[in-house]
Structure formats: structure tokens, C-alpha cells
Amino acid sequence: MNTARNILEAIGSSLVLLLRSIGYLPSLPRQLGRVFDYAFHIGYLTFPIVAILSFFLGAVLALQTGYSMNFAGGQELIGRIVGLAVARELAPLITAFLLAGRVGSSITAEIASMTVYQEVDALRTMQTPPERILVMPRLIAILFMMPVLTIVAVLLGWFGGGVVAQHVEFIGLDPNVYWANLKSVTEFKDVMNGLIKAEVFGFFVVLIACNQGLITRGGPREIGFSVTRSVVTGMFLVLLLDYVLTRILM
Amino acid sequence: MAETSTTPVGVEVKNLSKSFGQQVVIEDVSFDVKPGEIFVLMGPSGAGKSVLLRHLVNLEKPDAGQVLIDGKDAADPATHKAIRTALVFQAGALFNSMSVFDNLAFYPREHRLYNKSTLRDKVERVLKILHIEDTAKKLPAELSGGMRKRVAIARALVMEPQLLLYDEPTSELDPVTAANISEIIGTLKEEFSVTSIAVSHDRDLALGIADRVGLLMNGKLIALATPEELAASTDPQVAEFMSPKIDIQDPRFRKIS
Ligand SMILES: Nc1ncnc2c1ncn2[C@@H]1O[C@H](COP(=O)(O)OP(=O)(O)O)[C@@H](O)[C@H]1O
Ligand SMILES: [Mg+2]
Numbered sequence: 001m002n003t004a005r006n007i008l009e010a011i012g013s014s015l016v017l018l019l020r021s022i023g024y025l026p027s028l029p030r031q032l033g034r035v036f037d038y039a040f041h042i043g044y045l046t047f048p049i050v051a052i053l054s055f056f057l058g059a060v061l062a063l064q065t066g067y068s069m070n071f072a073g074g075q076e077l078i079g080r081i082v083g084l085a086v087a088r089e090l091a092p093l094i095t096a097f098l099l100a101g102r103v104g105s106s107i108t109a110e111i112a113s114m115t116v117y118q119e120v121d122a123l124r125t126m127q128t129p130p131e132r133i134l135v136m137p138r139l140i141a142i143l144f145m146m147p148v149l150t151i152v153a154v155l156l157g158w159f160g161g162g163v164v165a166q167h168v169e170f171i172g173l174d175p176n177v178y179w180a181n182l183k184s185v186t187e188f189k190d191v192m193n194g195l196i197k198a199e200v201f202g203f204f205v206v207l208i209a210c211n212q213g214l215i216t217r218g219g220p221r222e223i224g225f226s227v228t229r230s231v232v233t234g235m236f237l238v239l240l241l242d243y244v245l246t247r248i249l250m
Numbered sequence: 251m252a253e254t255s256t257t258p259v260g261v262e263v264k265n266l267s268k269s270f271g272q273q274v275v276i277e278d279v280s281f282d283v284k285p286g287e288i289f290v291l292m293g294p295s296g297a298g299k300s301v302l303l304r305h306l307v308n309l310e311k312p313d314a315g316q317v318l319i320d321g322k323d324a325a326d327p328a329t330h331k332a333i334r335t336a337l338v339f340q341a342g343a344l345f346n347s348m349s350v351f352d353n354l355a356f357y358p359r360e361h362r363l364y365n366k367s368t369l370r371d372k373v374e375r376v377l378k379i380l381h382i383e384d385t386a387k388k389l390p391a392e393l394s395g396g397m398r399k400r401v402a403i404a405r406a407l408v409m410e411p412q413l414l415l416y417d418e419p420t421s422e423l424d425p426v427t428a429a430n431i432s433e434i435i436g437t438l439k440e441e442f443s444v445t446s447i448a449v450s451h452d453r454d455l456a457l458g459i460a461d462r463v464g465l466l467m468n469g470k471l472i473a474l475a476t477p478e479e480l481a482a483s484t485d486p487q488v489a490e491f492m493s494p495k496i497d498i499q500d501p502r503f504r505k506i507s
Contacts, residue, residue, distance in 0.1 A: 122345070
């Protein structure tokens with residue numbers, strides 16, 4: 001009961017926050033410095049881990065596929081499966097999850113602490129609304145960064161699959177065959193499809209994180225709760241959106 | 251450039267009421283503050299002083315009544331675009347991720363008020379007035395309580411406000427630092443033309459620098475007078491607040507039935 005009301009309140013306040021932030025778009029040229037800072041921060045926090053984890057995700061996928069195919073024959077299918085699964089699904093998903101865990105949590109922690117220690121009130125009294133300098137530039141930053149991160153995830157996922165397909169003894173696929181197979185089914189539109197999903201996921205993860213920070217009331221304990229809630233809500237929403245978007249984009 | 255091109259503004263609080271849920275925090279409070287005046291709103295903790303102050307900067311909206319600043323509604327964001335109002339928060343509310351200098355420079359930078367060298371001059375001048383030149387490069391976390399208060403006041407002064415609000419500027423300070431802060435607030439009139447409203451339970455501050463004092467208790471304004479009148483008041487509630495006697499033979503907590 002209480003949880004349901006909390007979720008509804010969080011959705012409502014997120015939407016209000018979104019509208020207010022859009023209202024501050026005209027001040028974007030003045031906030032470009034912040035957009036750049038936030039984009040750099042996002043990249044710095046997520047780039048290495050996205051690269052490493054997507055490599056292993058592609059590798060594991062190739063391994064599992066190779067293992068299944070071993071009985072059925074047709075190892076060359078590994079390229080197709082890894083190609084499509086990574087581009088359309090796994091790369092956007094892993095990037096969004098890592099974003100929620102690393103960036104979402106850090107945004108919520110920072111903004112929640114600013115809220116609790118009245119820095120946000122101080123911003124308001126100085127006629128610099130938090131929506132304008134804390135939220136809107138972050139939303140723009142993630143719109144720039146998400147495609148970059150997702151492309152890195154796609155390429156490294158494919159690469160990880162290729163490495164496994166070549167070097168694991170019971171698969172032993174010629175890399176040329178792997179890549180040729182991958183290219184034969186994976187088209188530009190599949191990659192685009194993944195990028196669109198990632199863009200939406202990233203946007204909402206950051207919006208939720210900012211909102212959760214701004215609605216935090218209380219003290220240090222509540223900052224901790226807010227961070228947890230931001231990450232959990234972010235991941236939950238990503239999976240929900242994933243299903244909806246996958247249906248729509250099919 | 252002229253030293254200060256601002257003019258102080260008057261404030262009218264009209265029948266202001268505010269509740270949080272069931273709890274009535276401010277009940278039908280009215281008073282005026284004249285342009286250029288130093289007004290101190292006193293009252294025990296929990297009386298609703300901070301909440302009242304937050305209404306003046308549109309951080310709270312009234313349930314009933316209104317606050318006018320220079321005749322304009324304080325609940326309208328446009329009022330605060332037209333009139334510069336600064337609030338010195340009780341805990342300072344300094345931006346913890348920025349140095350003291352950047353804290354002070356924040357408002358002028360965001361609003362692109364000055365070029366780089368003018369900005370530096372303005373910030374340094376205010377730092378000097380408050381004797382905190384040495385802190386410019388420090389982070390708020392590295393400052394003592396008294397310095398944080400002064401930095402918070404400095405950050406407000408850089409805004410060159412027409413209306414300057416202080417929430418408990420001398421609380422949690424040792425008596426000498428508190429007196430120092432009171433003197434700073436009391437003499438700002440000479441440097442800046444500003445209307446000052448301070449919320450405090452510090453009698454020395456009120457009696458020392460206020461032009462007029464209001465006394466808020468349980469959300470109601472029970473007295474509005476000059477410091478002299480208030481000190482001489484025979485109203486039992488006022489007298490009790492202004493000079494409580496500590497009597498361990500007959501302690502207050504045992505009288506509550
Ligand atoms: N945002 C809020 N929500 C609920 N109650 C509040 C809120 N802000 C203040 N109060 C309550 O209002 C009363 C007056 O608070 P305050 O104005 O901070 O007192 P003080 O006179 O010490 O500054 C307190 O009982 C406080 O609990
Ligand atoms: Mg208070």
C-alpha cells in the first residue's frame with residue numbers, strides 16, 4: 001500500500017521534474033560547460049566497466065551457444081546469435097544497468113545530500129533552480145553519452161564472442177566465418193534499434209536518479225535509502241521499458 | 251561603478267498562517283518591516299521562526315494570508331527576479347563541493363553580473379569586510395562553525411541584496427564570535443543599503459542591534475516593540491522569555507502538570 005503510493009508519487013514527481021527541466025532548455029547554451037562536465041563524469045564512471053562486462057557477456061553468450069550447437073551442428077550460427085543478441089538486447093541492457101548502478105547512484109547521492117543540507121534551497125533563493133543546473137544538463141549529457149557507451153558495448157560484445165568462438169577447443173571457429181556470419185544477419189537497423197532503446201533507458205535512469213535526490217527528506221540515513229531506491233527503481237524501469245520498446249520496435 | 255545601486259525594500263507580513271498536516275506552525279501573524287530597518291524576530295526553538303523566514307523567499311507557500319516585499323507578493327517567482335533577496339541559512343547551506351571563493355562567486359557568475367576582474371574585486375572586498383580573506387581557497391568542510399557563518403553571510407552580501415534574511419546567525423557560536431557576528435549585521439547598513447531581518451533567540455543580538463523586535467511563540471506574534479520596550483515589558487510571557495530565572499528549588503519541568 002505504502003510502496004504503491006511511493007512509486008506513484010515518484011512517477012508523478014519525475015514527470016513534473018521532466019517538464020520543468022524541458023522548460024529550462026532555452027538556457028542550454030549557458031549550461032554547456034556543465035553538460036560537458038557531467039558527460040565526462042558519466043563516461044569516466046562507466047566506460048571501463050561497460051567495456052569489460054560487455055566483452056565477457058559476448059564471450060559467455062558465444063560459449064553457451066557453442067555448447068548448445070555442439071550437439072546440433074552449425075557452429076557458424078554463433079556469429080548470428082551473438083551479433084543480433086548483443087546489438088539488439090544485451091548491449092543496451094548491460095549499459096543501462098551499469099549506468100543505474102554507477103551513475104544513477106552517484107547522481108542521487110550527490111543531489112540528495114545537497115537537498116538534505118539545504119544547498120538546493122540555497123540554489124532556489126539564488127534564482128538558480130536545481131532543474132536548470134543540476135537536472136537538465138545531466139539529461140542532455142546522457143543523451144550524448146548513451147549511444148557512445150552502447151556502441152562500445154556492442155563492439156566489445158561481438159569481439160568477446162569472436163575470441164571465444166576462435167579459441168575454445170570444442171568450438172574452434174575461424175574468425176572470418178564468425179564475422180561473416182555476424183554481418184550476414186546483423187544490419188545497421190539492429191544496431192540502431194539497440195541504440196534507441198539505450199537512449200530511452202539512459203534518459204529515464206538519470207531522470208529517476210535526479211528526482212529521487214530532490215525528493216529526499218531527512219538526514220544521512222535517508223540519503224542511503226534514496227540511493228538504493230534510485231538504483232532499484234532505475235533497473236526495474238529499464239526492464240519494463242525494454243519489453244515495451246522491444247515490442248514497439250519489432 | 252557605484253558602490254551599491256540598490257535600494258532597501260519594505261516587507262509586510264499579512265495574516266500569515268501555515269500548517270504542516272495537523273500541526274499549526276504559524277497562526278495569523280502580521281507585522282511590517284520598514285525599508286532599511288533591522289528587524290529581529292525572536293522566539294523559542296520550534297516557534298516557527300524558520301518557517302516564517304522561508305515564506306519570505308518563496309521556499310514555503312502560505313496556507314492563508316500573504317507576504318509582500320516592496321508591495322509585491324513573495325509567493326510569486328517574478329518578485330524575486332525583480333528584487334534581490336538573500337537568505338543566510340542557519341547551517342550555512344554552503345556548496346560543499348566548491349571552495350569558499352567559488353561559493354561567493356556563484357551567484358554573480360550564474361547571472362553573469364560582472365567580468366572576471368570585477369568579480370574578483372567584489373568577492374575579495376566582502377571577504378575582507380568579514381575578515382575571512384584566508385579562507386578563500388578552502389572547502390566549507392575545512393572551516394570552523396564561526397567561519398562557516400561568516401562565509402554564509404559573505405555569500406549573501408556578494409549578491410548585494412535589497413533584503414537580507416538571517417536564520418539564527420549567532421546560534422552555536424561562542425559569545426565573542428556571536429558578538430562579532432552581531433556587530434557585522436548591525437554595521438552592514440554603513441556599507442550596503444539593505445533591509446535586514448534576523449530570526450534568533452539570542453537576546454544580545456536583538457537588544458544590541460535591532461531597531462524593532464517581534465516575539466513569536468507557538469506560531470503567534472505576542473509582542474512587537476523596540477528593544478527597550480521589550481526589555482522593560484511586564485507581560486509575564488515576554489519577561490519570562492527575555493530573562494528566564496534558573497531556579498533549581500522550583501524547576502519548570504516539575505510545574506507542568
Ligand atoms: N517541512 C516541514 N514539515 C513538517 N513540519 C515542519 C516542517 N518545517 C518545520 N516544521 C515544524 O514546524 C515547527 C516550527 O519549526 P521552525 O520554524 O523550524 O522552528 P524555529 O522557530 O526553531 O525555527 C517545528 O515543530 C517543526 O517540526
Ligand atoms: Mg529555526
